[in-house]
Structure formats: structure tokens, C-alpha cells
Amino acid sequence: ADRERTFVMVKPDGVQRGLIGEVVGRLEDRGLKMVGGKFMQIDQDLAEDHYGEHEGKPFFEGLVDFITSGPVFAMVWEGQDAIRQVRRMMGETDPAESAPGTIRGDFGLDLGRNVIHGSDHEDEGSNEREIGLFFDEDELVDWEQADETWLYE
Ligand code: DAT
Ligand code: MG
Numbered sequence: 001a002d003r004e005r006t007f008v009m010v011k012p013d014g015v016q017r018g019l020i021g022e023v024v025g026r027l028e029d030r031g032l033k034m035v036g037g038k039f040m041q042i043d044q045d046l047a048e049d050h051y052g053e054h055e056g057k058p059f060f061e062g063l064v065d066f067i068t069s070g071p072v073f074a075m076v077w078e079g080q081d082a083i084r085q086v087r088r089m090m091g092e093t094d095p096a097e098s099a100p101g102t103i104r105g106d107f108g109l110d111l112g113r114n115v116i117h118g119s120d121h122e123d124e125g126s127n128e129r130e131i132g133l134f135f136d137e138d139e140l141v142d143w144e145q146a147d148e149t150w151l152y153e
Helices: 012-016 020-030 045-048 062-066 082-090 103-107 128-134
Strands: 001-010 031-041 072-080 116-118
Touching: 001 020, 001 082, 001 128, 012 020, 012 062, 012 072, 020 031, 020 072, 020 082, 020 103, 045 128, 062 103, 072 082, 082 103, 082 116
Parallel strands: none
Antiparallel strands: 001 072, 001 116, 031 072
């Protein structure tokens, strides 16, 4: 699989519950590399763009309200097969259906409060789209991880 970038975000519930470090630590431990990070408040327009695929669904308004309800920590992570591997680490959309050991399975109970967002590997190009919504090109950093030669063959 290719080295690729994915958009990841600790949602307002995760920020309020002090889980930024937990999420970042898990992604670091896995060997993924952070190339962008921003602690920020999402406004209505950005929320509606980011979740545009869900417009018209019954939960859309509540979702936009929730994601704008407090600060988030938005990030870009890079690595081999990163989009899918982050999704696997997140668990299922519903924390109640997520296996223990996954982020949602370890830190959530309710569908609408699931701690983390990650780009969807089944929605091709959603990673680039989401990265572009949240970050300017000059906010992403190209750097070499010291342990890269020990992570990759
Ligand atoms: P994911 O976040 O796993 O990519 P998604 O893109 O289908 O899931 O939905 C985005 C968010 O919307 C999800 O994290 C939680 C919320 N959501 C999804 N389906 C929902 C539903 N049926 N009822 C309430 N909230 C829902
Ligand atoms: Mg999704």
C-alpha cells in the first residue's frame, strides 16, 4: 500500500474529556506521522461542508450542532495505508458496536458522541477533500521521522 495522508480530528467530546493526548499517542505508537495539527473552533459553514455527504439525513442538524459545540483538534497523519489503518483503529461509527481496543470501543458509548473523526477509506478522495477544508498547503509539514527506517521495510 502507498504512503498516504488522512484527515483525523478529536471531536468536541474528546477534547472536553481530555482525550487529545490519548488519540495522538495511539497514532504515534502505531508509527503514523503527524504532518499537521490545529486546535480550533469549527464554524457553521465549515461544519456543513465537512459533513456535506450527510445533508438531508435526520441526524444532520444535530451533527452540525455537536461538531460546532466546542473546540476540536484537527490533524493530518501520514503513513502506509494510513486512511484505512486509522479507520481500523477508530472502530465502527457506533461506539456500542466497536471492539474494545479501538478508540471508539474504549472511549465511547453513544453514536452521536464518538470522540474521533477519520477520513473514509471507502469514499475515494475524501481525505484530500477534508485536508483541503481544514488546512492550507503551507500548514502541512514535510519531515522525516527518526524511526522511519525501522518502521518500513
Ligand atoms: P463515521 O464518523 O464513522 O465516518 P459517518 O460518516 O457515517 O460515520 O457519520 C458521521 C457522523 O455522524 C458519525 O461519526 C456520527 C453521526 N451519525 C452517523 N449516523 C448517525 C445516525 N444514524 N444517528 C445519529 N448520528 C449519526
Ligand atoms: Mg464518515
